[in-house]
Amino acid sequence: MSTIRPRSLPAYLLALPAGLWMFGAVVMPALLILWVSLWGGTAFGPGNPITFANYERFFANASYRGLIANTFLHTLMLMAITGVMGYGIAYFLVMKVTSRAWRTALFLAFIIPFWTSALIRAIAWVPFLGVNGVINQALMGLGLTERPIEIFLYSRTGISMAQVSLYTLMASGPVVYMLAQIPPSLREAAMTLKAPPGVVFRRVIFPLTLPGVVIGQVLVFLSVMADFATVQWIGGNKIALLPNLILNFYEGAQLRAAAVVSVVLMACMLVGTFIAMRVVDIRKLGT
Amino acid sequence: MKVVHDLEIVALRKRYGAFTAVDDVSLRVGKGQFVCLLGPSGCGKTTTLRCVAGLEEPDEGDILIGGKNVTNDPPWERDIAMMFQDFALFPHMTVEKQVGFGLEMRKWPALKRDKRVAEVLKAFEIDRFANRKPGSLSGGQRQRVALARAMITEPRLLLLDEPIGALDYSLRETVMIELKTLQRRTGISFIWVTHDQNEAFSLGDLVVVMNHAKIEQQGSPEEILQRPRTPFVAGFVQGNNVFHGKVEDVRGEEAAIGTAAGRFVVPLRGVAAQPGQAASFSVRAERLRPAPPGDWPNRLATSCRTVEYFGSVRRYILERPDGEVMKLDQFGAEPAFLAADGAAEIGWPTEAGVLHG
Numbered sequence A: 001m002s003t004i005r006p007r008s009l010p011a012y013l014l015a016l017p018a019g020l021w022m023f024g025a026v027v028m029p030a031l032l033i034l035w036v037s038l039w040g041g042t043a044f045g046p047g048n049p050i051t052f053a054n055y056e057r058f059f060a061n062a063s064y065r066g067l068i069a070n071t072f073l074h075t076l077m078l079m080a081i082t083g084v085m086g087y088g089i090a091y092f093l094v095m096k097v098t099s100r101a102w103r104t105a106l107f108l109a110f111i112i113p114f115w116t117s118a119l120i121r122a123i124a125w126v127p128f129l130g131v132n133g134v135i136n137q138a139l140m141g142l143g144l145t146e147r148p149i150e151i152f153l154y155s156r157t158g159i160s161m162a163q164v165s166l167y168t169l170m171a172s173g174p175v176v177y178m179l180a181q182i183p184p185s186l187r188e189a190a191m192t193l194k195a196p197p198g199v200v201f202r203r204v205i206f207p208l209t210l211p212g213v214v215i216g217q218v219l220v221f222l223s224v225m226a227d228f229a230t231v232q233w234i235g236g237n238k239i240a241l242l243p244n245l246i247l248n249f250y251e252g253a254q255l256r257a258a259a260v261v262s263v264v265l266m267a268c269m270l271v272g273t274f275i276a277m278r279v280v281d282i283r284k285l286g287t
Numbered sequence B: 001m002k003v004v005h006d007l008e009i010v011a012l013r014k015r016y017g018a019f020t021a022v023d024d025v026s027l028r029v030g031k032g033q034f035v036c037l038l039g040p041s042g043c044g045k046t047t048t049l050r051c052v053a054g055l056e057e058p059d060e061g062d063i064l065i066g067g068k069n070v071t072n073d074p075p076w077e078r079d080i081a082m083m084f085q086d087f088a089l090f091p092h093m094t095v096e097k098q099v100g101f102g103l104e105m106r107k108w109p110a111l112k113r114d115k116r117v118a119e120v121l122k123a124f125e126i127d128r129f130a131n132r133k134p135g136s137l138s139g140g141q142r143q144r145v146a147l148a149r150a151m152i153t154e155p156r157l158l159l160l161d162e163p164i165g166a167l168d169y170s171l172r173e174t175v176m177i178e179l180k181t182l183q184r185r186t187g188i189s190f191i192w193v194t195h196d197q198n199e200a201f202s203l204g205d206l207v208v209v210m211n212h213a214k215i216e217q218q219g220s221p222e223e224i225l226q227r228p229r230t231p232f233v234a235g236f237v238q239g240n241n242v243f244h245g246k247v248e249d250v251r252g253e254e255a256a257i258g259t260a261a262g263r264f265v266v267p268l269r270g271v272a273a274q275p276g277q278a279a280s281f282s283v284r285a286e287r288l289r290p291a292p293p294g295d296w297p298n299r300l301a302t303s304c305r306t307v308e309y310f311g312s313v314r315r316y317i318l319e320r321p322d323g324e325v326m327k328l329d330q331f332g333a334e335p336a337f338l339a340a341d342g343a344a345e346i347g348w349p350t351e352a353g354v355l356h357g
Helices: A009-037 A053-060 A064-097 A099-114 A118-124 A134-141 A157-181 A185-191 A198-225 A229-235 A242-251 A256-279 B045-053 B095-105 B110-121 B139-153 B171-186 B197-203 B221-226 B231-236
Strands: B006-015 B019-029 B035-038 B060-065 B080-083 B157-159 B189-194 B206-211 B214-219 B239-250 B254-259 B262-267 B278-284 B299-307 B311-319 B325-331 B343-347 B352-355
Touching: A009 A256, A053 A064, A053 A256, A064 A157, A064 A242, A064 A256, A099 A157, A118 A157, A157 A198, A157 A229, A185 A198, A185 B139, A185 B254, A185 B343, A198 A242, A198 A256, A198 B206, A229 A242, A229 A256, A229 B006, A242 A256, A242 B214, B006 B045, B019 B045, B019 B060, B019 B206, B019 B214, B035 B045, B035 B197, B045 B060, B045 B080, B045 B157, B045 B206, B080 B139, B095 B110, B095 B139, B110 B139, B139 B171, B157 B214, B171 B197, B171 B254, B206 B231, B214 B221, B214 B231, B231 B239, B254 B278, B262 B299, B262 B352, B311 B343
Parallel strands: B035 B189, B035 B206, B080 B157, B157 B189
Antiparallel strands: B006 B019, B006 B060, B206 B214, B239 B254, B239 B278, B254 B262, B278 B352, B299 B311, B299 B343, B311 B325
């Protein structure tokens, strides 16, 4: 037990360095972006009148609205795939692998690729997915196809494949943690109460891991919504989602438009996180 | 008419790698019996219970519940319910939902189920907590919920794995009496696993003492307390003084056993004994007496180390000449007949000795 009482001066002092950092590195820039997104007029400077005209112009454009919908759809699909795969992997690791050595080995195999940066891992997919890439070579070698398939690189398929590999761990990790907390006697009790395994999973195991599932989904949601690098590298310049639009506007020196898209993206993420919090009280975890 | 046993275990065996957890265990439980599996931890009593529940697969042997061979049936197809030591309550379900779970699994219609759940909650005096979750209940309340959840399905067998081990000591006696009454009233057979002999002897119609994966002895509490058949049982059960030695002589219905503490005469009571053979016997602490009459052949000189007073019993801890410790119990209401730190000659009548084997 900590000797520092909550809401006492030392408690606030402990929070001060991180608080200052977060304020300077996150809150201030976010407010700045919000401010810039509201600048009207033609000149670029703090003297501009405040207006919602930038937002009106953005939302008046059907292709931008479509891009928001697209980004959400893409993210939802990724959440579904990584959710199912992540749960499967977590269930297998915790419930099916009984040997301690095997569990450690598999867990390491699962986690070691994540010691490299996300950008490197995204780029690493390029030689796999290309027209003469590893996947096509393998398919042709096995005689499954005669000519290389071009849908892998510079396509939504390729982006999704890369992102699934990047983000499944995020969906899986919290579930591993929650599953490991469940005492085996709960499953046994349910079975002696006449619940066959499918029902045990549906009525006991899954509800108890739900907080882990939701946290994993929030992590995947936030990461995919913000992931411009994978889309850029695997999608080439053919595919763009909301975060890529920010980059486009930025490179075109349209800072106000970039700020608008940033704020829209932030708002989308806030809404998603808020919905997740309504499903599960994350603060209750670990109690 | 063929007698149908609630439970019949035939030559059960269970191994984990090189370790044998249950070795050739056979047991018959009649209709509505209260059976206690008693033994030190790791003796195989819990594994036996889990095999009956179907939570462990036996390597050999058969398990029959109500005359039906269920050895290969999964737990959810057996006519049993189980209470776990940690109660294994579902943390995300309210008490009401929890207790109704078994009926829900049996596809009872919702209306009928709600009515039955309400009755059972009332009977177990937990209706006040119907909408609470287990996390906010005390140990005793959780125990009642776990019991209600198991009993509501009226199984043929209720399996209990150290069911009151997690309760406060002061609560245990009350709960024991309640459970015994409940068992009598419902006629459901209870298989109760415990390492606590007070529980086993006060509750069980049949007590099964296990050690090292095997059954050492099974019988009524009185049989096991008065006639332990092996040195392990005699030593495990409180209040026995155990002697090891060799049969020196067999004369009529009595054998003379030579031990490190002297030579003692023990009645055979049907136990086969050959001179020269290793043997052990025990004498209960309350059968020992100081200053034995001249015609008692069993006597030895000891010194009294300490005296413990329990109210109903005054227990003398005695030291034998060879350094071993013995216990002598005196009825607590009588004045003490030995003083601590004094020498005492003690003895016992021949019929108090119990030869093992």
